[in-house]
Amino acid sequence: MKKHNFYAGPSILPDSTIKNTADAVLNFAGTGLSVMEVSHRGKEFVAVMDEAQALFKELLNIPDDYEVLFLGGGASTQFCMVPYNLMKKKAAYLNTGAWAAKALKEAKFFGEVVEVASSKEANYNYIPKNYEVPADSDYFHITTNNTIYGTEIKEDLDVNVPLVADMSSDIFSRPVDVSKYAIIYGGAQKNLAPAGVAFVIVKKDILGKTGRDIPTMLDYRTHADKGSMFNTPPVLPVFAALQTLKWLKEQGGVAAMQKKNEEKAGLLYDEIDRNKLFKGTAAKEDRSLMNICFVMNDEFAELEKEFLDFATIRGMIGIKGHRSVGGFRASTYNALPYESVKALVETMQEFEKKH
Amino acid sequence: MKKHNFYAGPSILPDSTIKNTADAVLNFAGTGLSVMEVSHRGKEFVAVMDEAQALFKELLNIPDDYEVLFLGGGASTQFCMVPYNLMKKKAAYLNTGAWAAKALKEAKFFGEVVEVASSKEANYNYIPKNYEVPADSDYFHITTNNTIYGTEIKEDLDVNVPLVADMSSDIFSRPVDVSKYAIIYGGAQKNLAPAGVAFVIVKKDILGKTGRDIPTMLDYRTHADKGSMFNTPPVLPVFAALQTLKWLKEQGGVAAMQKKNEEKAGLLYDEIDRNKLFKGTAAKEDRSLMNICFVMNDEFAELEKEFLDFATIRGMIGIKGHRSVGGFRASTYNALPYESVKALVETMQEFEKKH
Numbered sequence: 001m002k003k004h005n006f007y008a009g010p011s012i013l014p015d016s017t018i019k020n021t022a023d024a025v026l027n028f029a030g031t032g033l034s035v036m037e038v039s040h041r042g043k044e045f046v047a048v049m050d051e052a053q054a055l056f057k058e059l060l061n062i063p064d065d066y067e068v069l070f071l072g073g074g075a076s077t078q079f080c081m082v083p084y085n086l087m088k089k090k091a092a093y094l095n096t097g098a099w100a101a102k103a104l105k106e107a108k109f110f111g112e113v114v115e116v117a118s119s120k121e122a123n124y125n126y127i128p129k130n131y132e133v134p135a136d137s138d139y140f141h142i143t144t145n146n147t148i149y150g151t152e153i154k155e156d157l158d159v160n161v162p163l164v165a166d167m168s169s170d171i172f173s174r175p176v177d178v179s180k181y182a183i184i185y186g187g188a189q190k191n192l193a194p195a196g197v198a199f200v201i202v203k204k205d206i207l208g209k210t211g212r213d214i215p216t217m218l219d220y221r222t223h224a225d226k227g228s229m230f231n232t233p234p235v236l237p238v239f240a241a242l243q244t245l246k247w248l249k250e251q252g253g254v255a256a257m258q259k260k261n262e263e264k265a266g267l268l269y270d271e272i273d274r275n276k277l278f279k280g281t282a283a284k285e286d287r288s289l290m291n292i293c294f295v296m297n298d299e300f301a302e303l304e305k306e307f308l309d310f311a312t313i314r315g316m317i318g319i320k321g322h323r324s325v326g327g328f329r330a331s332t333y334n335a336l337p338y339e340s341v342k343a344l345v346e347t348m349q350e351f352e353k354k355h
Numbered sequence: 356m357k358k359h360n361f362y363a364g365p366s367i368l369p370d371s372t373i374k375n376t377a378d379a380v381l382n383f384a385g386t387g388l389s390v391m392e393v394s395h396r397g398k399e400f401v402a403v404m405d406e407a408q409a410l411f412k413e414l415l416n417i418p419d420d421y422e423v424l425f426l427g428g429g430a431s432t433q434f435c436m437v438p439y440n441l442m443k444k445k446a447a448y449l450n451t452g453a454w455a456a457k458a459l460k461e462a463k464f465f466g467e468v469v470e471v472a473s474s475k476e477a478n479y480n481y482i483p484k485n486y487e488v489p490a491d492s493d494y495f496h497i498t499t500n501n502t503i504y505g506t507e508i509k510e511d512l513d514v515n516v517p518l519v520a521d522m523s524s525d526i527f528s529r530p531v532d533v534s535k536y537a538i539i540y541g542g543a544q545k546n547l548a549p550a551g552v553a554f555v556i557v558k559k560d561i562l563g564k565t566g567r568d569i570p571t572m573l574d575y576r577t578h579a580d581k582g583s584m585f586n587t588p589p590v591l592p593v594f595a596a597l598q599t600l601k602w603l604k605e606q607g608g609v610a611a612m613q614k615k616n617e618e619k620a621g622l623l624y625d626e627i628d629r630n631k632l633f634k635g636t637a638a639k640e641d642r643s644l645m646n647i648c649f650v651m652n653d654e655f656a657e658l659e660k661e662f663l664d665f666a667t668i669r670g671m672i673g674i675k676g677h678r679s680v681g682g683f684r685a686s687t688y689n690a691l692p693y694e695s696v697k698a699l700v701e702t703m704q705e706f707e708k709k710h
Contacts, residue, residue, distance in 0.1 A: 003387045007394045010590060018389045022380040025373060031672075032358045034373045036549035036595060039362045039673060072551060073428040073572065076586040080570035102571075109570050189587055194391035196427060196551040196589030215435035215464050216457075217428065231431035232544055234551030235365060236591060240391060317386075318394060 004340035006330045007318035008147050008291060009169060010189040014335045017193075017243040024239055035239050040232050048239050049228060055245040059253055062178045062201060067224040069200040070241070072234050075168045075187035078198055079103040082141065082164055082183060083110035085220050088210050092116050092137040092161070096153075097124045097146035098324070103166060107141070110212075116140070123325065124149040126283035137161045138210075139182060145170035147190075148322040150293030150329065151286040156180045162206055170290050171199070172248055173334060174258040182206045190290070191334045193241035196234045248334070257334050258289075264332045264341045265289040271345045275352050277303065281325055295327030300355065307351055314347050359695035361685045362673035363502050363646060364524060365544040369690045372548075372598040379594055390594050395587050403594050404583060410600040414608055417533045417556060422579040424555040425596070427589050430523045430542035433553055434458040437496065437519055437538060438465035440575050443565050447471050447492040447516070451508075452479045452501035453679065458521060462496070465567075471495070478680065479504040481638035492516045494537060500525035502545075503677040505648030505684065506641040511535045517561055525645050526554070527603055528689060529613040537561045545645070546689045548596035552589045603689070612689050613644075619687045619696045620644040626700045630707050632658065636680055650682030655710065662706055669702050 005012040021035075028035035029044040038045060049070070056068045071077070079102055083091060089111050093104040095118035107113045114137065117128035124146060133140045139162040145152040147169045156177045157163060167176075168186035178184065183202050189195040200220065207221050216222050222230050251257065269287060272280045272294045281293045296304050304327065311319055321327040330344055360367040376390075383390035384399040393400060404425070411423045426432070434457055438446060444466050448459040450473035462468045469492065472483035479501060488495045494517040500507040502524045511532045512518060522531075523541035533539065538557050544550040555575065562576050571577050577585050606612065624642060627635045627649045636648045651659050659682065666674055676682040685699055 005388055005392060007392065007397075010392055010395060010587065013389065013392045018380060018391065021391065022377050025377040025380055033360055033672070034368065036373065036376065037360060037362065037365055037368045040365060040550065042362075071428075072589070073426075073432065074586050077428065077572045080572060084570075106570050106572075109568055187587060189590075194591050195395065195587045196592055213464055215439075215461050217432045217435060217461075231429050232365065232542060232550045234427070234549075234589065234592070235544075236549050237551055237589070317388070 001315045003315050003317050004343050005317050005336065006332070006340070006344070008322070008329060008331045009187075010195045011318075011331055011333050012335045013194070013240070014244055014247040016247050017240055020243045021236070021240045025236070035236055038235075040229065040235055045235060045239075048242050049233065052238055052242040052245060053227070055242065055249065056199070059172065059245060059248055060176055060178055060201070065205065066178060066201055066203050069202065069220065069223045070228045070233055070238050071198045071200060071223060072196065074195070074198050075099075075166060075185060076102070078166070078185045078200065079106040080109065081218050081220065082139075082185070083107040084212070084214055084218050085207060086162070086164070086182070086210065087111045087138050090114065090134065090137050092133045092140045094128065094131070094140070094142045095120060096127055096143050096151060097149050099146070099148075099166065099168070100143040103141055103143065124151065125281055127151050127153055127286040133159050133161055135160055139164045142166070145288055145290050147291050147331075148324060150282040150288045150291045152288035152290065154289070170288075172254055172257060173261050173290060175254045188237060188241055192244050193237045195237070197237035197241060260338070261289045261332065261334065264336065264338055265292060267338070267341050267345055268292050268330060268332065271348055275348050277307075277352050277355065278348065281327065290331060290333055292330045292332060293321060293325055293327065295321070295325075303355065310351050311344070311347050314343070316344055316347060319344070356670045358670050358672050359698050360672050360691065361687070361695070361699070363677070363684060363686045364542075365550050366673075366686055366688050367690045368549070368595070369599055369602040371602050372595055375598045376591070376595045380591070390591055393590075395584065395590055400590060403597055404588065407593055407597040407600060408582070410597065410604065411554070414527065414600060414603055415531055415533055415556070420560065421533060421556055421558050424557065424575065424578045425583045425588055425593050426553045426555060426578060427551065429550070429553050430454075430521060430540060431457070433521070433540045433555065434461040435464065436573050436575065437494075437540070438462040439567070439569055439573050440562060441517070441519070441537070441565065442466045442493050445469065445489065445492050447488045447495045449483065449486070449495070449497045450475060451482055451498050451506060452504050454501070454503075454521065454523070455498040458496055458498065479506065480636055482506050482508055482641040488514050488516055490515055494519045497521070500643055500645050502646050502686075503679060505637040505643045505646045507643035507645065509644070525643075527609055527612060528616050528645060530609045543592060543596055547599050548592045550592070552592035552596060599690075615693070616644045616687065616689065619691065619693055620647060622693070622696050622700055623647050623685060623687065626703055630703050632662075632707050632710065633703065636682065645686060645688055647685045647687060648676060648680055648682065650676070650680075658710065665706050666699070666702050669698070671699055671702060674699070
């Protein structure tokens with residue numbers, strides 16, 4: 001039976017990423033050696049790193065005064081690297097979920113943190129609007145997609161201070177005006193690559209202004225100066241990222257992705273709104289195109305476990321909701337085919353008929 | 356033609372690590388999904404992480420009051436995490452090479468650093484002895500194997516302060532008395548796994564004593580408390596590490612490895628000492644069993660490029676020495692078969708006959 005991979009992350013990757021990586025684990029670029037056992041200084045991997053950076057820039061139309069970095073450690077390490085590198089005295093954070101709150105917490109090690117708004121009181125089921133960012137903030141930090149709660153900031157914000165965005169779970173899902181951001185970062189394990197590499201898009205002239213001493217590995221300049229090759233990079237995750245970037249280009253790039261993502265999410269949200277058994281949990285205007293959260297309608301609450309089993313035996317994987325929201329979560333990342341969403345919708349319809 | 360992989364790192368891995376990883380990239384643990392696209396919270400990967408930690412402890416006979424951590428970011432990140440977590444006022448470092456010097460440099464961000472001895476004046480071609488470690492040092496840091504220069508501290512030192520060792524390039528090459536160390540750490544990309552994961556063996560009661568605020572991801576306690584699952588770990592590198600740990604056990608463990616490594620290194624060092632064309636660069640008593648550095652004898656200096664080509668067309672890969680030593684370096688990590696060393700020795704003999 002075909003499996004439909006709705007995991008929230010690590011999550012589904014394109015077939016070509018998987019096949020090409022498996023091939024390279026056995027024989028990388030005709031070397032006769034595994035991609036896991038070649039020097040990162042060898043010409044074959046240097047070519048991979050160079051092409052990955054170039055394609056990353058091309059696909060997101062990144063201006064020349066930005067660098068694209070591939071770093072180890074995941075997005076969680078970025079939660080402290082951002083303030084380490086940018087905060088002089090004060091930073092502003094928008095609290096839209098558990099990951100946003102974790103980022104905010106790390107900033108407190110480095111200075112004053114202003115939480116400009118929070119939707120915590122509503123279990124983060126919406127994106128706050130109409131807040132004010134203090135003009136003397138060194139930067140303003142947002143989490144564009146909130147994986148756990150299924151909310152998303154789907155437009156590039158206009159703010160009066162440098163904008164920093166964690167786009168771990170919606171990078172490459174839509175065109176982004178990178179020039180509006182000082183830094184965009186994220187873990188790669190949703191729309192890009194297996195876990196083990198983080199990407200950082202950084203405007204070079206924002207760096208080196210805090211007067212703070214920064215340990216070498218935590219200083220973005222270290223990695224920008226060396227093209228992400230200061231130390232041994234996570235070779236295989238970077239190789240896999242390149243395969244996904246090539247696939248993205250073949251698919252028509254991020255504009256084409258956005259269209260497909262809107263179709264997939266539209267299909268599932270329509271069914272959630274139509275089906276008498278289910279209801280969505282996020283405010284409609286803030287619904288994420290990447291993580292679609294829904295629960296049983298109150299009068300059918302006792303059917304939750306039954307539906308999970310019903311869907312699981314039909315090949316749906318990873319649709320159990322995060323414990324802090326409950327119910328179900330279908331993650332519909334770039335690589336998830338329309339057919340998988342259709343299969344889930346049909347499962348929901350079949351289950352409705354049963355009850 | 357068979358390739359002989361002498362890369363210094365990332366470097367040769369066991370055939371079973373490569374084969375099992377390629378298989379899991381296509382279908383992990385019978386899930387029908389790639390190891391690159393499954394949740395790290397799923398029972399299949401949790402089992403991998405648990406078994407990897409358990410086998411790591413078993414193979415090195417690690418006492419119960421230590422934790423084994425698998426972290427992103429490589430050994431270079433450990434250069435600042437060690438002082439972040441351990442240094443109150445003063446730390447002592449032994450400067451045995453470029454990596455030791457980098458570790459020492461990071462410690463200076465956190466307090467007073469005493470360089471107890473250095474072999475830099477001799478291009479690090481020996482391990483200093485007869486130094487004194489200040490009794491009020493919070494810890495003493497050594498780099499057990501110096502990949503670039505081919506020197507190695509092959510015994511566990513007795514010191515009067517907590518001992519911290521970077522064992523990036525000789526972990527699992529010999530039995531280690533872990534109880535003599537407060538922390539042993541390293542990048543995995545020599546004897547363990549592909550690049551993208553670092554291991555840290557840490558004695559729990561050494562932590563939390565500095566009074567310093569530590570960003571969450573840089574605090575060893577974060578990862579110790581969560582079994583290296585605080586954030587998404589580098590899933591595929593950890594999976595590959597487990598395959599190597601299983602292979603190590605099948606091979607008879609670290610004592611058997613030491614015997615094989617001594618045989619391999621002995622074969623090559625004997626040839627270097629015998630062959631009129633070559634000479635070793637490291638002091639004999641400090642010669643590394645992992646990285647064997649040699650150059651042309653002075654009267655044959657002009658043959659260097661010719662030998663490199665001669666060896667390359669015979670399948671030798673990665674034997675060009677690091678630019679700071681020159682000549683040749685054959686890395687003879689655990690997974691390198693005896694036959695590869697034999698092939699290199701025969702190449703050296705053939706080249707000698709030619710001249």
